[in-house]
Amino acid sequence: MLQERVILHCDLNNYFASVECLSHPEWRAVPMAVCGSVEERHGIVLAKNELAKKAGVKTAMTVPEALRLCPRLVLAPPHYDQYVAYSHRVRQVYAKYTDQIEPFGIDECWLDVTGSQRLFGSGEQIAHRLRQEVKQAFGLTISVGVSFCKVLAKLGSDMKKPDAVTLLARKDLPTRVWPLPAADLMGVGRHTAPKLAQLGIYTVGQLAAASSAMLQRRLGKQGLLLWRNANGFDTDPVRYVGDFDPAKSVSRTTTCRADLETPAQVRQVLVGLAESVCTALRREQAYAEVVKLYLRDRELTWCQRQAVLPVPTRLVGGLVNPAMDLLAQSWQGVPLRSVGIGAGRLVSDRVGLQAGLFYDLARLERTERLESRVDEVRRKMGKNALVRASQMLTPLQVTLGSGFGRQYD
Numbered sequence: 001m002l003q004e005r006v007i008l009h010c011d012l013n014n015y016f017a018s019v020e021c022l023s024h025p026e027w028r029a030v031p032m033a034v035c036g037s038v039e040e041r042h043g044i045v046l047a048k049n050e051l052a053k054k055a056g057v058k059t060a061m062t063v064p065e066a067l068r069l070c071p072r073l074v075l076a077p078p079h080y081d082q083y084v085a086y087s088h089r090v091r092q093v094y095a096k097y098t099d100q101i102e103p104f105g106i107d108e109c110w111l112d113v114t115g116s117q118r119l120f121g122s123g124e125q126i127a128h129r130l131r132q133e134v135k136q137a138f139g140l141t142i143s144v145g146v147s148f149c150k151v152l153a154k155l156g157s158d159m160k161k162p163d164a165v166t167l168l169a170r171k172d173l174p175t176r177v178w179p180l181p182a183a184d185l186m187g188v189g190r191h192t193a194p195k196l197a198q199l200g201i202y203t204v205g206q207l208a209a210a211s212s213a214m215l216q217r218r219l220g221k222q223g224l225l226l227w228r229n230a231n232g233f234d235t236d237p238v239r240y241v242g243d244f245d246p247a248k249s250v251s252r253t254t255t256c257r258a259d260l261e262t263p264a265q266v267r268q269v270l271v272g273l274a275e276s277v278c279t280a281l282r283r284e285q286a287y288a289e290v291v292k293l294y295l296r297d298r299e300l301t302w303c304q305r306q307a308v309l310p311v312p313t314r315l316v317g318g319l320v321n322p323a324m325d326l327l328a329q330s331w332q333g334v335p336l337r338s339v340g341i342g343a344g345r346l347v348s349d350r351v352g353l354q355a356g357l358f359y360d361l362a363r364l365e366r367t368e369r370l371e372s373r374v375d376e377v378r379r380k381m382g383k384n385a386l387v388r389a390s391q392m393l394t395p396l397q398v399t400l401g402s403g404f405g406r407q408y409d
């Protein structure tokens with residue numbers, strides 16, 4: 001038999017709140033929460049410390065709700081730049097132990113350490129070393145799940161926290177995994193759990209014991225995947241650092257009738273292209289982790305720039321704003337003949353939803369709903385049924401190209 005893989009899932013505990021407490025140590029002694037739009041008092045709770053958690057404050061709760069439960073709750077605004085910075089630093093610690101590191105949202109990573117054990121000890125020993133190193137270097141704690149597949153490693157990191165290591169071996173499936181609620185399993189979200197309940201499936205064990213054919217019939221591909229995961233048959237590999245599937249990208253480029261000479265003109269064209277990219281992403285149920293900007297000047301020299309997004313997105317603004325930052329960094333003002341925008345490193349819905357907490361979830365979902373509605377109207381009434389005001393002025397596009405990887409249209 002093949003050697004079992006050894007996979008760690010490392011989860012930074014109460015991440016945003018912990019980072020805020022680094023700059024405000026006095027907040028460790030009081031219940032505190034990081035909230036979107038604190039001033040207006042109608043943001044939502046993005047993260048909370050242990051004391052707030054004990055008072056019943058939950059992530060994604062509205063601020064007034066949280067204050068009702070815990071009147072002396074300290075509200076802190078988020079500092080995304082710091083969360084991104086610490087996240088990268090922590091990953092550098094992980095990188096000392098393996099080159100297979102796959103981020104899941106900003107505060108979680110899977111590590112495949114199968115080949116690292118000879119040098120650094122067992123998976124459990126490596127987990128403790130990481131836990132101690134991260135705490136010592138940054139004052140942040142992680143909980144680590146150690147298992148033979150990604151799904152169970154993730155389950156393990158949730159079982160004991162903060163600052164803890166949990167092992168789940170294959171033999172632990174019947175005793176420690178199958179009794180858990182089905183919703184604890186990765187991939188069983190708020191849409192899937194009720195569907196499973198309708199089938200009389202409430203625990204991971206019931207999911208594992210169900211007929212895979214029935215699950216596939218009722219839930220499609222997702223059903224089969226869940227059945228595999230519940231049985232410990234997850235063979236999904238941990239990605240290598242910097243490795244992503246170039247086929248998993250979608251982009252749109254266009255050549256303009258007149259050269260583009262100002263950032264405002266470029267933006268106008270990018271918005272139109274990004275709408276098409278985002279429609280494709282919604283159709284694929286994917287979010288982009290990377291935005292790409294393509295530029296070609298009159299001399300027909302192509303230039304491509306890309307940036308990792310602070311939060312996976314499929315919103316027009318989520319792509320265009322960082323693309324405009326890239327433009328500002330790389331464009332000297334030479335008139336442009338063609339421009340394009342792309343979404344790279346596509347991730348599935350569930351990743352995006354989790355990372356969506358990074359911003360004001362409610363606002364994000366509102367915008368998403370709006371953009372999906374626009375898709376719907378356009379599908380029914382034709383592409384030009386709804387046009388953004390900023391697009392009504394554009395005389396510029398002549399050809400619409402799509403490409404650079406998997407094509408959707």
Ligand SMILES: [Mg+2]
Binds near residue numbers: 013
């Ligand atoms: Mg976390």
